[in-house]
Amino acid sequence: MKDPLLITKNEILRFYKPVNPHTHKGLQGHAVIIAGSYGKIGAAVLASKACLKSGCGLVTTFVPKCGYQILQISIPEVMVVTDENANFITNIHLPLIPQVIAIGPGIGQELGTQKALFEFLRTNRIPLVLDADALNILAQNQSWLELVPENTILTPHPKELERLIGKWNSESEKFQKTVAFSEKYKVIVVMKGAPTHIINKNEIYKNTTGNAALATAGSGDTLTGIITSFLAQGYEPKYAVKLGVFLHGLTADIALPQTGYQSFIASDIIENLGKAFLELDN
Numbered sequence: 172m173k174d175p176l177l178i179t180k181n182e183i184l185r186f187y188k189p190v191n192p193h194t195h196k197g198l199q200g201h202a203v204i205i206a207g208s209y210g211k212i213g214a215a216v217l218a219s220k221a222c223l224k225s226g227c228g229l230v231t232t233f234v235p236k237c238g239y240q241i242l243q244i245s246i247p248e249v250m251v252v253t254d255e256n257a258n259f260i261t262n263i264h265l266p267l268i269p270q271v272i273a274i275g276p277g278i279g280q281e282l283g284t285q286k287a288l289f290e291f292l293r294t295n296r297i298p299l300v301l302d303a304d305a306l307n308i309l310a311q312n313q314s315w316l317e318l319v320p321e322n323t324i325l326t327p328h329p330k331e332l333e334r335l336i337g338k339w340n341s342e343s344e345k346f347q348k349t350v351a352f353s354e355k356y357k358v359i360v361v362m363k364g365a366p367t368h369i370i371n372k373n374e375i376y377k378n379t380t381g382n383a384a385l386a387t388a389g390s391g392d393t394l395t396g397i398i399t400s401f402l403a404q405g406y407e408p409k410y411a412v413k414l415g416v417f418l419h420g421l422t423a424d425i426a427l428p429q430t431g432y433q434s435f436i437a438s439d440i441i442e443n444l445g446k447a448f449l450e451l452d453n
């Protein structure tokens with residue numbers, strides 16, 4: 172296995188683009204986030220808000236009907252499109268063509284949702300971020316991975332990774348299997364953990380930010396929103412993932428002196444994104 176390359180501030184500054192003073196929301200990208208089910212609309216809220224707070228110009232969130240008011244009230248900046256079903260996603264129809272689509276946080280694994288994901292993957296040509304239950308559904312239907320566009324970003328935590336690639340007997344076997352998976356399906360795998368690694372074919376990157384405060388519900392949902400935002404803003408997938416994991420971890424490093432490990436929650440990631448960007452801009 173190659174030694175991992177470190178994702179440091181210097182590495183990020185090689186490709187980070189400060190915001191153009193003449194930009195407008197149309198140029199800042201439009202992202203769609205497909206997320207949530209009854210009891211897990213919070214995942215849709217966290218991913219959508221993190222996406223907006225990372226600079227994406229427009230965010231449309233697709234949720235089952237039960238998520239409509241929750242989203243409209245908790246994030247008025249987000250536009251909402253609903254499924255025909257009340258409690259889980261069954262039929263993905265989008266009235267727009269965005270730059271990027273993220274799918275998975277909190278969607279559950281109902282049969283109807285599995286079918287909707289298959290139909291979506293069969294017809295979709297837009298760049299994708301796949302997380303959480305989208306990964307769990309693909310792990311159970313591995314032939315569907317052939318439908319995923321090249322350079323799609325997958326963001327599994329260790330259990331989701333195990334469901335996708337099978338069990339490993341050592342750390343080096345875990346990396347070997349993930350590299351083989353990334354090469355086979357031509358996807359970028361964000362191996363979330365402490366620390367997070369990015370696998371892009373046979374290239375391995377190791378993040379240098381973040382701490383145990385991130386071990387809290389919804390932390391991964393916000394990462395999905397952040398990475399999606401950078402894709403919408405025109406970063407190539409290999410740069411969007413590096414910038415995303417670096418800033419996500421940096422929010423926890425910035426907040427730690429105020430919150431301690433225990434009282435940091437996923438909303439604090441979103442709240443500290445501004446300070447994290449300012450560290451890059453200075």
Ligand SMILES: NC(=O)C1=CN([C@@H]2O[C@H](COP(=O)(O)OP(=O)(O)OC[C@H]3O[C@@H](n4cnc5c(N)ncnc54)[C@H](OP(=O)(O)O)[C@@H]3O)[C@@H](O)[C@H]2O)[C@@H](O)CC1
Pocket residue numbers: 210211212213214215275276277278279303304328329330331363364365388389390391392
């Ligand atoms: N507010 C909301 O709406 C929220 C909604 N959410 C949504 O809920 C859905 C279910 O997602 P989920 O990740 O909770 O369940 P699941 O895939 O079974 O994994 C859990 C198991 O994985 C493991 N594991 C995880 N991390 C690990 C690590 N770092 N290192 C090692 N192991 C680790 C660990 O396994 P164990 O160690 O216990 O064997 C753990 O028990 C999904 O759609 C998500 O988006 C959540 O985002 C929460 C907030």
Ligand SMILES: Nc1ncnc2c1ncn2[C@@H]1O[C@H](COP(=O)(O)OP(=O)(O)O)[C@@H](O)[C@H]1O
Pocket residue numbers: 303327328363364365366367381382383384385386387388389390391392393394
């Ligand atoms: N001890 C830790 N140190 C650093 N980062 C962590 C730690 N525990 C969790 N994280 C990060 O928190 C996020 C958790 O993602 P995930 O398990 O998908 O959360 P959720 O599904 O609840 O949103 C990942 O980005 C992971 O790298």
Ligand SMILES: [Mg+2]
Pocket residue numbers: 302303328391392
């Ligand atoms: Mg998750």
